[in-house]
Amino acid sequence: MKSPNVTIKDIARLLGISPSTVSRALKDHPDISQATKDQVNKLAAEMNYRPNPIALSLRNRRSNVIGVVIPEIVHFFFSSVISGINKVANEHGFSVMVSQSSEDFEKEVEVCETFRHSIIDGLLISVSKHTTEYEHLRRLDEEGIPVVFFDRMIEEFNADRVLINDYEGAFEATQYLIVEGRRRIMHFAGPQSRLIGKNRLKGYLEAHRKNGVVIDESLVINCDNFESALVQTQRIIDEGVKFDAIFTVNDFTAAGVVKTLVKNGIKVPEDVSVIGFGNDYMAEMIEPTLTTVCQPGFTMGEKAMQMLINRINSEKTLEPKTEVLPTKLIIRNTTKKR
Amino acid sequence: MKSPNVTIKDIARLLGISPSTVSRALKDHPDISQATKDQVNKLAAEMNYRPNPIALSLRNRRSNVIGVVIPEIVHFFFSSVISGINKVANEHGFSVMVSQSSEDFEKEVEVCETFRHSIIDGLLISVSKHTTEYEHLRRLDEEGIPVVFFDRMIEEFNADRVLINDYEGAFEATQYLIVEGRRRIMHFAGPQSRLIGKNRLKGYLEAHRKNGVVIDESLVINCDNFESALVQTQRIIDEGVKFDAIFTVNDFTAAGVVKTLVKNGIKVPEDVSVIGFGNDYMAEMIEPTLTTVCQPGFTMGEKAMQMLINRINSEKTLEPKTEVLPTKLIIRNTTKKR
DNA sequence: AACGAGTGTGCAAACGTTTGAAATTTAAAC
DNA sequence: GTTTAAATTTCAAACGTTTGCACACTCGTT
Incomplete structure (x- = not known):
């Protein structure tokens, strides 16, 4: 009432x-x-x-509301992005509506449809792990609702993008391990169906090549979460796989790796170095503290929102831009000091 | 366009x-x-x-949009709450706008004002650590925008509330430690200006009384984050304070405690047991894994949203309700198994 | 032949705002 | 005391939808 x-x-x-x-x-x-x-x-x-903002929206055919679709809100990286989005949105008089896909393609399509029939002036999206089709995004585009990707995108869909330089980040991390003297570096990789997993693997491989270290393909395994890291790490130890470092696709995996190594009496970083990816807040809490590649989530949110605002305000259809953000290696105690 | x-x-x-x-x-x-x-x-x-939803909103004087004000989005507990809010909102055709106060009272007032002049049908809020006045909420109420508190509320402001049973959770945790045989249990407490800090302390004290354990007031100190936990724990060790358990107001603090204890060669849980509060995902990642009181964030979000919907849909002004959610002690490895 | 009831449709106003065009008032010029 | 231009104000329509009311028809009754 x-x-x-x-x-x-x-x-x-x-x-x-x-x-x-x-x-x-x-x-x-x-x-x-x-x-x-x-x-x-x-x-x-x-x-x-x-x-009355509603009356204004009706008249101006413009709501100053934007939608955000995110795989998981409950995730340090993504909530950082939302934070950045919010900041820029507030500064420019935009409101933000957030929905999560829960890494479910069907759900993603559903929330996009909901957004399409709602009031939003634009959409920021990081697609789910299983998204390969993009009909739902094309429909938004068709209705003149601009779409900007952040972190995870669809290559075939031509739109603005803000990405992390996954390749560089992985390259730098791997190279650090090589310079540290490591020669049998494992990579716990993400799904190769997604660019993120692919690019991080690419950086890992390329660092080997550039530094003249031979690559042993068997050192790359598929493992991208805490639970499976516990299992996989135990497995490689039991099987007697020889390795002196592990670079993981994210920090949760790294946490699982470190935990299992320590439990097995393997010294970190003396025997095995570990580097994660993401700089989750938990990286400082585990023991030893985790060396990791920092992904600037907040900055990503800011940039993506800025791009969307530009797109919304531009009369003419500009050529879509891709912005790639640099990563930064945060050295902690799962690697030796140089 | x-x-x-x-x-x-x-x-x-x-x-x-x-x-x-x-x-x-x-x-x-x-x-x-x-x-x-x-x-x-x-x-x-x-x-x-x-x-056209905007035209509908204008005519019905009802937007089906609700606002959420949260201290920090980048926080496991709060993002869980948002998740729950989102779920129920979606099920009932509501959209959710999220803003964060960053634990800053001025910012909180600002986002409330923005919301007040925007399109929302209702507001869900968890107030900042420093909020004591509630003029900004009264103004919303005055305009007929219902307010529902979750987790952190203002006692003087009569509105619907969904709270965690902080007292019970703290009581149960402390009692567990007592039954385990601990007699010198420290409490790293939150600010006593807020009910959460107060109730958790109260539960801690009451558990002592009910179990006939004498309370040593000097065992209660002010400490509620990771960094200061590192410092404070080191300090009590250095000062030779005698204690055999530590119950902390949240998991970050517990993480800092555990880290420092282990670093000092103090065995957890053999020498000292530790219990946190919150069941953050990092609780399983640290070593030893953290025993903690689980706060049902997702459920809290669901309940709060449901209450707000009821309030929005009700013609007459019902008497405000307070719902208190139970906690659950999650036993892990910073306490002995019973 | 007039009546009422029932059925299907359209008019107009309303929600709150903006804006081109028309109307009115004011002031200045002759 | 006109005429004319300038200054100020109002009208009306528009954004997209809903809804009370009136209107126009068609039946079957008296």
């Missing part, structure tokens, strides 16, 4: 003038006499008048 | 009938003949007609 707010009509009635005059007076339109303006502004202030 | 969607008017024009008839036909109004309804529904389907 919302009590109705004061409207332009109320002010007009009270002042015995027309709503149009009030509207123009409030906008400081040159046609209106100073006397009238003063009257209107005074009363508006007294009555604490605020323009 | 959003391309305009098909409207009721378009359908009316194409069919040579009036918009009102189309509107009624789409709603299956009994006044309309079956023939007309069929015509309308067919064309609407073909043209993929969707009602």
Whole structure:
């Protein structure tokens, strides 16, 4: 039961003038006499008048609301991104609606459809792990709702993108391990169906090549979460796989690796170095503290939102841009100090 | 540049009938003949007609959008709550706008003001650590925008609330330690200006009394984050404080405690047991894994959203309700198995 | 032949705002 | 005391939808 707010009509009635005059007076339109303006502004202030945003949206066909689709809100990296999005959105008078796909393609399509039929002026999306089709995004595009990808994108869909330099980050991490003297570096990789997994693997491989270290393909295994890291690490230890470092596709995996290594009496970093990816807050809490590649989630959110605003405000259809953000290797105690 | 969607008017024009008839036909109004309804529904389907939510909002004075104000999005507990809110909101056709106060009172007031002048039908809020005044909430209430608190509330402001049973959770944790045989249990407490800190301390104290264990006030110190836990724990060790368990106000603090204890060669849980609060995902990653009180964040979000929906839909002003959610002690390896 | 009931449809106003065009008032010029 | 231009204000339509009411028809009754 919302009590109705004061409207332009109320002010007009009270002042015995027309709503149009009030509207123009409030906008400081040159046609209106100073006397009238003063009257209107005074009363508006007294009555604490605020323009009704819904009426404005209807008239302007513009809501200043944007939608965000994210695989998991409950995730340090993604919530950092949301934080950055929020910051820039607030600064520019935009509101943000967030929905999560829970890494489920069907759910992703569903929330996109909901957004499409709602009021949003634009969409920021990081697609689910299983998204390969993009019909749902094409439909948004068709209705003139601009789409900007962050972190995870669809290559075939031509739109603005903000990405992490996964390749460079992985390259730097791996190279650090090589320079540290490691020669049998394992990589716990993410799904190769996604660019992130692919690029991090690529960086890992390329660092070997550039530094003249031979690559043993058997050192790369598929493992990208805490639980399976516990299992896989135990397995390679039991099987007697020889390795002196592990570079993982994310920090959860690294946490599982470190835990299992330590439990088996393997010294980290003396016997085996570990580097994660993401700089989750937990990286400082585990023992030893985790060396990891920092992904600038907050900055990513800021940039993505800025790109979307530009897109929304631009009349003409600009060529889509891709922005690639640099990573930074955070050295902690799962690697030796140099 | 959003391309305009098909409207009721378009359908009316194409069919040579009036918009009102189309509107009624789409709603299956009994006044309309079956023939007309069929015509309308067919064309609407073909043209993929969707009602314009903004126009609906304007007419119904109801947006089906709710606002959420949260201290920190980047926080496992709070993002879990958002997740729960989102779930129930989606099920009931509501959209969710999220803003964070960053634990800053000024910022909280600002986002509340923004929300007040925007389109929301209701507000879910967990107030910042430093919020003591509630004028900004009263203003929302005045405009008929219902407010529901979750997790952190203002006692003086009479509104719906969903809370965690902090007292019970702390009581159970402390009692577990006592039954385990601990007698010098420290408490790293949160700020006593907030109910959460207060109630957890109360549970800690009461568990002592109920079990006939004498309370040593000097065992309670102020410490509620990871960094200061590192410092404080080191300090009590250096000062030779005698203790055999530590119960902390949250998991970050516990993580800092465990880390420092282990570093100092103190065996956990043999020499000292530790229990945290929150069941953050990092609790399973640290070594030893952390025994902690699970706060049902997701459930809290669900309940809060449900309460808000009830409030929005209710004509009459019901008496505000407070719902208290139970906690659950998750036994891991920083306490002895019983 | 007039009546009432029932059926299907359209008109117009409303939600709150903006804006082009028209109308009115004011002031200046002749 | 006109005429004319300029200054100010109002009208009306528009954004897309809903809904009370009126209207127009068609029946079957009296």
